[in-house]
Amino acid sequence: MQLPIAVKETERATLQNQVFEQIRVMIAEGRLKDGDPLPATRELSLQMGISCNTALLAYERLISEGYVYTKPYVGTFVSDNLHDRIAPRLVDGQDAPQSESCQLLSLNDAQRLRQFVRIHSLQNPHRKRLSADFWVGRPDPASFPVKVWSQHIWKQLQRSSAALTQYNEPSGLEALRLAISDHLGPARGIAVDAGQIMIVGGCQDGFNLIARLLVSPGTPLVIENPCYQGAAYVFESFGAEPYPVTVDEHGMDVSQLPDVSSPVAYLTPSHQYPMGATLSLSRRMELLAWADKHDAYILEDDYDSDFRFTGAPLTALKGLDRNDRVVYMGTFSKSMGPGLRLGYIVLPKALVAPARRLKALMNNGQSWLEQAAMADFMFEGGFRRHLRRMRQTYLERRDVLLAALKSNFGDCQVRGEDAGMHLTWRIPDRYPHAEEIERLAVLEGVGVYALSTGAALQFGTTEESRRYLVLGYAALTPREIEQGIARLAECLSKHAIPSPPG
């Protein structure tokens, strides 16, 4: 079998990346389908006039990113159900089945559209109402301070509605940038001028801004493994070449940082997504030294560190950053809600002007009303009080979850419980792997998530990585948490492998 692909020595992308990318596109476009065999690497290398090693490296990347899999002694095949993973899964029921919408594309369109981006999951992918849904990243809907928020909104509208009829500063409302710079000092140890802060439409808009600013095809992207899908897929869409670095209980293993020139590093040092580790101080310092040496920019995604339950708040990487190499990103999606579409970036001085131009080119900035209300909310102390209240609420829910896990499953290996809105639970060995548990639990009305379903991307799935479930607890009441875990235990008890007599 021959694949219709060709590589060019002179292209900027390496040969292995050209092979990888062309096969990836053929899969994404459906020209290679579920279960289709790929040629053997030897065959491919002969056909294309490349070395066996190049073909092998390209296949390894396809395998590690989950596009294909290998059956030992049989061959390499396109992964099953890939369409579901490439297809959107954001809103239940709204979407036409992917296969149908794909058929609407002429071949010409399919070749031409830069459409086959992968997207992150933002809602649980099961099209079913769940009685307890441990989906990640959702703040508690009942705790939104709707009364106070409505008052701020009203006040701003009455006071300065003329701002609605103007183009406002693309970097964001001055008042909000000031309020954020006031907040970041005490909360995160970041001393920064409001001029270095840019308001973005949530982290996702921020990822695009940073990727467009810093990434060209082939730019090395150092990234946690596993990592957050939403960021990884944006960098992927701009052609970054990923260098995955393993995460352990102290966060990204900095001893694996690659020796590459002018890379971008993306990480979640405060509460690693999805595993929950906090990057240790010594690793933070090593990472910064590495960035200096390799002329790297670091994107620090601090998505949920407003909620820290144990110990003092950690100084952000940005707070340790003497040479202005760190881009810090925060969001109001977790502390307030994603419906606001508000986040912010702290920019190194060198990037302030270019980022502002790019932001104007991308979307002329965010809507005025949410920015104005948020600034007011922060200045009047409401945001600080809200955070304090939410921290207490989430701490209680976390404790309920930990207690429920313990009472139903005995001693539990849990990670990432010191902060945030989710934790990661290593499934006891007597139970099936995470994807299977997820499937069984959903049948019983309980949503628990394997890493890959839970908005995480893994480079190279291992047996160990299939032993983890992510459990978001912020949006569930204590009662829902207790009942959900009890029901999960009941469901799993039917599927436990009996331990050998001993």
Place this chain on the structure above:
Amino acid sequence: MQLPIAVKETERATLQNQVFEQIRVMIAEGRLKDGDPLPATRELSLQMGISCNTALLAYERLISEGYVYTKPYVGTFVSDNLHDRIAPRLVDGQDAPQSESCQLLSLNDAQRLRQFVRIHSLQNPHRKRLSADFWVGRPDPASFPVKVWSQHIWKQLQRSSAALTQYNEPSGLEALRLAISDHLGPARGIAVDAGQIMIVGGCQDGFNLIARLLVSPGTPLVIENPCYQGAAYVFESFGAEPYPVTVDEHGMDVSQLPDVSSPVAYLTPSHQYPMGATLSLSRRMELLAWADKHDAYILEDDYDSDFRFTGAPLTALKGLDRNDRVVYMGTFSKSMGPGLRLGYIVLPKALVAPARRLKALMNNGQSWLEQAAMADFMFEGGFRRHLRRMRQTYLERRDVLLAALKSNFGDCQVRGEDAGMHLTWRIPDRYPHAEEIERLAVLEGVGVYALSTGAALQFGTTEESRRYLVLGYAALTPREIEQGIARLAECLSKHAIPSPPG
């Protein structure tokens, strides 16, 4: 003199574009400075081993886009004041001088950042308060329906604030998409399912979406000449290759449409920006036939057609589009205000699913509150009433402007007065050219704008194209309009060239 540039035969971009792009980047990065000479085309062609014709074509594009200029018999030089044009000019006073912020960049950064995007002007570039500012694209601040709007906002917040704590559908709120599809039928002759409508963060977000979907480096972009900067610069940033087509009093001259394969065409058929022409029906049909033949997608930017003063509303191109080749784009920035950051796109069926994925990847959609309030405002008939009222207001202001021009300058050559919020005035021959008038008027506190300052991009400035001023009138009271034009006349009377006797 030698430029450190090199081209590759195998690259996807044509040789002339490689030369163009590399010189453009050297200028943008400041490696070639104001007034620096370029090598003669013959010299360049020898140095690089390309044909003289290739070098010539590259230079022609640099000239036509304003990067360099030619002094006959002397040579080709980098244009002056280019930094101001590449630099942002959005908000008075907020920006550090460009040269300063540039010095913060190390050479390494400057080479690496994809920062040198050009951006559109959204506010008048003169850092001075003007007593009458005919800047374009501003709705009347005093007419914003703040009372009714506040009520809708309040109602939505009380009713469904839980939406603030969720990720909502990235294509936009279902209710708003329904309201827009109801509006587009009678208003624009477009019969469309709500599922084909996507809510975007104003046109600028929409331009990026369409460009990322349809443009790769080298994709032919058919574009009006002159055209709207905001769109052109986005397509430029994704590597589109522009094919400018001249605009006359019937809109884009379709006889000039190029014979290229799979292009994207961007135009403003209802009220050409900046010249104001309406694309005639016969040209619309020719354009659609051309699109069928060349497998083109057409982006129809209908930025201000809510305000049509003469004749019935025209059927949009999208309403004539039998083969689903037209992407239609509308905005609430003109009818309500840019501070809402709300616009919408009507997508061909084939693009619905890919666009939705890309929108999620780009920014997870728009903020919920404005969408919910806008949907409510539309369903309850408030938007229709608001449009009717604004149309009357803007019609009066237009008439005051036409009368003021006539009484101060005699018979006037005016274009684009049938619709929208601005018109174009051809300056009588006895006065200096537009840039000079702009400069003189600003000294007297009156803002009038040459095409290039007024957010328009010209490919190849001619003497004729320097005879036009764009005058936005929507945000000025009748009194301000009358006084502004009177003051302009007084100012210009000192600078008129006396007509020859006889």
